[in-house]
Amino acid sequence: xxxxxQPNSMESNEEEPVHLPCNHSTISGTDYIHWYRQLPSQxxxxxxxxxxxNVNNRxxxxxxxxxxxxxxxxxxxxxxRDAAVYYCTPREEYNQGGKLxxxxxxxxxxxx
Amino acid sequence: xxxxxxxxxxxxxxxxxxxFLECVQDMDHENMFWYRQDPGxxxxxxxxxxxxxxxxxxxxxxxxxxxxxxxxxxxLILESASTNQTSMYLCASSSASRTLSNQPQHFGDGxxxxxx
Numbered sequence: 001x002x003x004x005x006q007p008n009s010m011e012s013n014e015e016e017p018v019h020l021p022c023n024h025s026t027i028s029g030t031d032y033i034h035w036y037r038q039l040p041s042q043x044x045x046x047x048x049x050x051x052x053x054n055v056n057n058r059x060x061x062x063x064x065x066x067x068x069x070x071x072x073x074x075x076x077x078x079x080x081r082d083a084a085v086y087y088c089t090p091r092e093e094y095n096q097g098g099k100l101x102x103x104x105x106x107x108x109x110x111x112x
Numbered sequence: 113x114x115x116x117x118x119x120x121x122x123x124x125x126x127x128x129x130x131x132f133l134e135c136v137q138d139m140d141h142e143n144m145f146w147y148r149q150d151p152g153x154x155x156x157x158x159x160x161x162x163x164x165x166x167x168x169x170x171x172x173x174x175x176x177x178x179x180x181x182x183x184x185x186x187x188l189i190l191e192s193a194s195t196n197q198t199s200m201y202l203c204a205s206s207s208a209s210r211t212l213s214n215q216p217q218h219f220g221d222g223x224x225x226x227x228x
Contacts, residue, residue: 032213043116043202043219044155051214093213096170097143097162098206100217102155 001101002026002090009107012078020073020106022088027068034091034100035062035073037084044087044102047073083110114139118203118220126228131190133223135203142208144186145217146170146178148199155202161186162208193227200224 005023012018024033032051036044048055048062050071055062061074075082087105091098119134137144146158147170157170159178167178175197179187186205190197201224204217 030213034216036219041222041224043118043222046216046218049214049216091213091215091217093211096157097145097160097168098212098215098217099145099157099160099170100147100155100204102149104152104154 001095002028002031002092004088004090004101004103006086006088006103006106008104009109011109011111012075012082013111014080015077018075018078018082018108020075020086020088020108021070022072023070024088024090025069027090028092029068031090031092033062033064033068033071033088035060035086035088036100036102037082037086038105039084047086049091078108078110080110080112083108114218116203116205116218116220118201118223120223121221122224122226124226124228125190125193127193127195129190129193131193131225131227133188133190133201133203133225135186135188135220136184137186137205137218138184139205139207139218140183141205141218142183143206143212144180145204145206146176146186146188147202147204148172149202149222150199158188195227198225198227
């Protein structure tokens with residue numbers, strides 16, 4: 001199973017950008033990087049995923065390093081509703097149906 | 113919008129009972145998964161299914177079985193519940209495109225199961 005490393009916690013002020021880093025140095029060349037977030041007592045919510053290029057969607061942007069050993073999830077303007085635990089995970093193509101592996105994640109708190 | 117529905121948000125059962133957790137998805141996804149999530153242990157795969165009547169063991173299948181009689185429904189069964197199966201159970205589904213890794217997984221809200 002691939003390994004990821006994320007900071008345990010981060011703080012942000014409302015309306016400011018947030019950059020959440022993730023190291024995934026053991027990722028293989030064909031596996032996409034996925035990001036999910038989870039509120040207390042809820043299931044994980046898909047945020048974004050990418051392979052090599054930077055990706056944007058309505059929730060966030062994903063910047064992937066050229067060597068693919070790290071990535072950064074960018075929330076352009078944090079809101080109170082973005083407070084959650086954020087997980088990055090490679091989705092391994094040939095590993096048990098592409099199971100997801102969550103580490104401890106980054107707990108993001110947003111101050112008004 | 114995608115929808116994965118788990119039958120119960122909270123469930124309390126007794127040791128030795130047979131417990132059924134149901135999951136339904138409305139996205140016509142081929143792949144479905146059952147995970148459990150515990151503090152300090154992260155997300156662990158119990159079983160997954162590629163198609164109707166197909167199932168594969170995950171990392172921690174002991175004490176569990178699954179059933180997939182229809183494409184949209186994936187059931188997790190605790191054959192004889194034990195206290196160490198107290199956990200948050202999460203069902204997920206994803207499309208089975210040519211590039212599996214390029215497909216997001218969509219989760220239900222989870223079932224918090226307590227075994228007394």
